[in-house]
Amino acid sequence: MAKTCVLLINLGTPDSPSVKDVRKYLFEFLNDPRVIDINPIGRFFLVNFIIVPFRAPKSAKIYKELWTKDGSPIMIYGESVKEKLQKDLGDNFDVEIAMRYQNPSLDEVCARVEKHGYEKIIIIPLFPQYASASTGSAIEKAMELISKWWVIPEIKIISQFYDDQNYLNCVIEQSKKYKLDDYDHILFSYHGLPERQVDKVYSDGKPCKDHKCEDEINEDNKYCYKATCYATTRMLAEKLNLPKERYTVCFQSRLDKNWLEPFSDKVVEEWAKKGAKKLLVFSPAFVADCLETIVEIGIEYQKIFKDNGGEKVQLVESLNDHPMWIDTIKKMVLKNL
Numbered sequence: 001m002a003k004t005c006v007l008l009i010n011l012g013t014p015d016s017p018s019v020k021d022v023r024k025y026l027f028e029f030l031n032d033p034r035v036i037d038i039n040p041i042g043r044f045f046l047v048n049f050i051i052v053p054f055r056a057p058k059s060a061k062i063y064k065e066l067w068t069k070d071g072s073p074i075m076i077y078g079e080s081v082k083e084k085l086q087k088d089l090g091d092n093f094d095v096e097i098a099m100r101y102q103n104p105s106l107d108e109v110c111a112r113v114e115k116h117g118y119e120k121i122i123i124i125p126l127f128p129q130y131a132s133a134s135t136g137s138a139i140e141k142a143m144e145l146i147s148k149w150w151v152i153p154e155i156k157i158i159s160q161f162y163d164d165q166n167y168l169n170c171v172i173e174q175s176k177k178y179k180l181d182d183y184d185h186i187l188f189s190y191h192g193l194p195e196r197q198v199d200k201v202y203s204d205g206k207p208c209k210d211h212k213c214e215d216e217i218n219e220d221n222k223y224c225y226k227a228t229c230y231a232t233t234r235m236l237a238e239k240l241n242l243p244k245e246r247y248t249v250c251f252q253s254r255l256d257k258n259w260l261e262p263f264s265d266k267v268v269e270e271w272a273k274k275g276a277k278k279l280l281v282f283s284p285a286f287v288a289d290c291l292e293t294i295v296e297i298g299i300e301y302q303k304i305f306k307d308n309g310g311e312k313v314q315l316v317e318s319l320n321d322h323p324m325w326i327d328t329i330k331k332m333v334l335k336n337l
Helices: 019-030 040-066 073-089 106-116 132-146 165-175 195-199 225-240 264-273 291-307 323-335
Strands: 004-012 093-101 120-125 154-157 185-191 247-252 278-282 312-315
Touching: 004 019, 004 073, 004 106, 004 132, 004 323, 019 040, 019 093, 040 291, 073 093, 073 323, 093 106, 093 132, 106 132, 120 132, 120 323, 132 154, 165 225, 165 278, 165 323, 185 225, 185 264, 195 225, 225 247, 247 264, 247 291, 264 291, 278 291, 291 312
Parallel strands: 004 093, 004 120, 120 154, 185 247, 185 278, 278 312
Antiparallel strands: none
């Protein structure tokens, strides 16, 4: 049997929490036209003369809170998943992990993959819900590099897997250590996006809000990030036997007011002011714990909640390198042979 390459792609991380390395990471990340989708000249000046110079020192301090003695969690878990998946898939497969931004870079990893001459490549961006700024960017970059090869093998791309029952069961498994009845309310917090980016999914000229994205998945909205986030939540809530009034879908990490609402930090504050003492927060858009889960939810939201009268914001850990998650990826791979 000819070998198949499994290429896992995650977002990325600075090489270290130093201001220099954080600046390099932000420069590459924010100059991506799929991330900040505005006029190129406007993006250049906004990113390079306003955002990066002022944000890098602040972000470096936050990354220092995240960093462990072994490095960045997203990288640690990425390498662990690679090793464990390689072991489970066996000798007919080679597993590679690349980061869309910084290291190990897609350029470096794809150059290595080209030399092996694989018969098939299965590309899995590690984002359950499709978004142009994450999945779309990862696929575009990988295909840009592969398109320059003299020999282009068969390629399969898994562009989203929010409705994969094995993935959903992994999220449920991670929540089993927490008794839902102990919490006043449950949040499903997803990474935010500018509203204009979900509006661009539709070819009919109507905005996302006119496509029933909070209520159903249909042919028009199946690649709408907002629609798939709400669909993910409905499926998880059903598995958890959660009635609608027990949970809220919200979006974090916004840069301005024109991002998807409701905003997670505001929801946390509102529930504290209502008298809630304990919140349980799922983060189903992240398959590995990172700055947005460990620091933003675990530390920053905890402070907001406590400052407004609450007691505990409990994060449900991401899938990380859980055996069920490794098995889920393995099944995705074998299904796409």
